[in-house]
Amino acid sequence: MGELHSDCSRCHGLCCVALAFTRSADFPVDKPAGTPCGNLLADFRCGVHDRLRDNGYAGCTVFECFGAGQRVSQGPDWRDDPAAAEPMFARFGKVRALHELLWHLAEALALPGTEPVRADLARIRDQVDKAADDPDVDVGAQRSAAVGVLRAAADLARGRGPDLAGADLIGRDLRRRALNGASLRGALLLGADLRGADLAKADLTGADLRGADLRGADLSGALFVTQPQLTAAVGDVTTLLPAARTRPAHWR
Known part of the structure; x- marks a missing residue:
């Protein structure tokens, strides 16, 4: 299973390019999806990472890709093949959603008292992890398959x-x-x-x-x-x- 925490050193700056944000209390400017943030450096690092809040980018500080960035960034980056950029950005959104789901499944598997549903949790975890490699995956269907057993695990634990x-x-x-x-x-x-x-x-x-x-x-x-x-x-x-x-x- 892929890593479930972000490692920006192995990512092609996908969250800084693929996602849109709107000028608000969380961001000082508008940025459309698919356009690099003005703070993104050539090495895919953030030029204001150590002072995001001071510069008005509080929204960036609460974003977590759950490891989707490095999973999608394997291979050439979006600058090398402009035609592949849009599909890569779309895949990043899907994989990010599935990795967040995988994070919850992993947490549930580690909870005491969830033994009655652990086999189902493990089966769905493996299914979701495999689905994350399919560019045409139906994220909604994967969530629907997991929500019931996750709720059952939480109820057993709490x-x-x-x-x-x-x-x-x-x-x-x-x-x-x-x-x-x-x-x-x-x-x-x-x-x-x-x-x-x-x-x-x-x-x-x-x-x-x-x-x-x-x-x-x-x-x-x-x-x-x-x-x-x-x-x-x-x-x-x-x-x-x-x-x-x-x-x-x-x-x-």
Whole structure:
């Protein structure tokens, strides 16, 4: 199975070219898809990588390709064959979505208590990994095949916590809310106050944590927490993180 974390040193700058962005709080300029970002250097490195937020590119700091960049970048780069550039960019989008799915499947396989569904998780993981090499893959079909078993794995791991999946919790004060083992799948937590919250075994799959205050919160045992979710939130040195996640540089 391919790597599930980005390695920009082995990528042809695909996220800096293939993707579009719009002038907003996250980006200072408009950039259409297929056009190189003005900060992209000849060696595919970012000229402002160490000061993205200071230069208005906060949106870049919350992007993760889950290893899709280096998988698609094997072989000639998009500058060597302009005719192949568009198909390469399209494939990058598909592989990125499938690698994110593979990341969730790998996380589920490592969770305690998921033994009843591990055979299914492993089978679907192998299926998705193989599909990532097909330029005509139907990403929606791969997601549909995985969503049920991923939800089952999360429910086995989190236990009997409250079901807040998809809940609109924007700006809510959740400091006294019982969230241990909660299902927060797809929940809207933008700007929510989660200071000191115990999120042990809480399922955060797809939860929108932009601007959520995680200072002093315990996410060390939370489920399916991605690095981009953390980077989009607010935290500090007292925030406890899951294993293999790093404290965002802008947290104070």
